Amino acid sequence: MTDQPLVGLEADLYAEELKRRLDALDVLCKTVEPGKRRGTNLHIHTNESFSVFRSPTEAVWQAAREGVAVFGINDHYTCAGHDEFRRACEIARLPATFSMEAIAMDREAEADGRLTNDPGNPGRTYLCAKGVTRIPPDDSVPMQNLNRIRAALDRRHRDMSQKLREFLQETAGLPGPDWDEVVALTPRGNVTERHIAKAAAIWVRNFAISRGLELAEAVPRCFHVEPTGFDEVTLQNFIRSKLLKVGGPCYVEETPEAFLSIDEMRDLFLGFGAIPTYPVLANPVTDGERDIHALMDRLESINIFALEVIPARNTKERLAEVIEAARERSWPVFNGTEHNTPSPAPLLAELSLDPDFLPWFKSSAAVLLGHHKLVANGQPGFVGAEGKPSISDAGVRLDHFV
Template sequence: MQNLSTLPEKLQLLEWIGKQKDRSIYNVNAHLHTPYSFSAFKDISEIFQLAKEQGVRILGINDFYSTDGYEEFSYLARVNNIFPLFNIEFIGLNQKDKEKGLRLNDPGNPGRVYLSGKGLFFPPKMDEPYASQVNEIKQEIITRVGQMMDKTNVLLKDIGADIVLSMREIFEKYAVDLVRERHIAKALRIQVFEKYSSLDDRAVFFEKLYGQAPKVYMGNNAAVENEIRNMLFKAGKKAFVEENTKAFLPIDLIKKMILHAGGIPTYPLLADNLEGEYTAFERNKEALLEELKARNVHSIEFIPNRNDLRLLKEYAGFFWKNEVLVTFGTEHNSPDMIPMKVETRGHIDLDDELKELSYKGACVVAAHQYLKSKGEEGYVKESGERNGNSLQPFVELGHGVISKYFAE
């Protein structure tokens, strides 16, 4: 990809876009995990193949703790004439929220927070001490996963199975930069399926391993992997290993890392569940808005496939009207190959209003990337404070950036 710094200067770009008649609203998926963390995709090229087939023109890479996929992502974006957004995701801990028992966007763990960074520098920048701190976190995660794998191997031996999992094989076949518990589930499922072609034999095997009959169809790869994870690796299960607190950075430090890397600290809203319930932190959108401002966070994102369309519109519209950046994505952070186009719960498409909001949000991130590449302040300053009080100038500039990228 050409560096955005080679695009015309801001005033020229705005003058150019002002003369264009095309005001297209492009389909956006601003949050995708790749095999550099864990992903439904076999490789990054599959992401772009599916995006082209399904009409998605703007994609955001969003791996856990890693920017290692940026170069390939950028190259394939240019080859396929798709605009790239460069993002990252962390899992952190706010000790004060934990002590209060406050659940934020992780409903099972008080104080734990998922936090994304949107619109990071490309090429990526992660200087010391941040680079070492991120690597230490990744090593903590790999160590824990290795312990869970060891426990799984003991369980396999106990039932007389001639299946052995190895970290080396997982890295060679299924992982790139980071091994997570989903990788163990995938490796185990593949070995079992290779050994047993009969659905009944597979079911017998997993009944011995779980101590109870499996509940999912033994021909569904994703369902079996998800059940392995739930039956073996969740809290209280046979192969569970407690997470070391060293695996979670303080939220303020994560925000500093994101800002240092050129990005926009972004709070991913879990939002409503199947019963229409919210976590205590997210329950009142007015209070949430004030709390995010107090924490110097001016950007949110949704993974709409877990949300009701009406409630999503209510929340997303409220924050956008209050000049908070809003983006949408699918994650694809599980074995399930769901559509690339963003949908709400029940495979319901975004309506026209949300599609426009989704594109506007992508424009703000694109404008931020462009301005940072020019050595200027983006949507947020290096301090994390807002740069101005309105989203609209960034929407207009970002539309120019994206349109010029497609035109060249």
């Protein structure tokens, strides 16, 4: 097949119709020479939250091309992309995992001003539900809590969008993008700060064209700040950092309803039949993570027995420290790349393939795949209903899944 038809098929990977996306992937996968599958990536975002990927199917196509051995979706606050991701991975014959990410609040750390795995906000703690095996009913406590968080975030993003609209009215003489324009950038209305920034970037480009201005003139005029660049990625990141973050003119603080406690978030994840997992920031080193063994002691005391890393952000020395501590306790360490920005990047980071780490990442991926399979067959997964490992003997725990 020539390059031209391939380009057309690749555009179909983010077509509006799901069948068209999957049909395009089916044809494209037949053009890939069977090769060695190398590393694992169990944490990528899709357009169901925010991502460089315009559909879960498009993400799977990159994974098929790059030889990913096990691939995992991990969107913020939603499992809406799981079905498409599953179907796409089946077409690509790619073992798949299904997860979700959310932010909890460690109230003690917040009060002490201590950072955990959010380097800019004391107490805020990212957690992942690795290996979602069920969607709880709408009237269940886990789903009610998730919907409460979503509603609080939705109100915040509406307020931010309105502030942006009014800000641009003042600076440029025209109202900025409205809420409907922001929502139109999402498949199901799961708006994030990045969608607001993207809508603003689209708006300022259109403003420049309508006024006959160069973008270099329009951006400072509209935003009152000199940009660092004008490519799409740089512009979106610039808008987000200067307008939407703390201190920016369109910033809106989250309300308490946007956060559960860590215990509550753990229970929410268990309600989804998942493994509650702590993503280690690792670099930069925060006070809450400085002593990795003390961190794991605390996690164990609240029934969290799994870690995750984003190796592209870490030094080899720090990653080695995290993985060695996990080995000592027979904890899985899942790895990924996130891909939750407009920037394209490989799915297999250099340190993900490092021979010092790859075996543990593969074993951890086997744990997650095994968790999915066992629960689907009515057997206990990696953790039980309270979050404790279903196999109490740490010495044989991971071998059960590998």
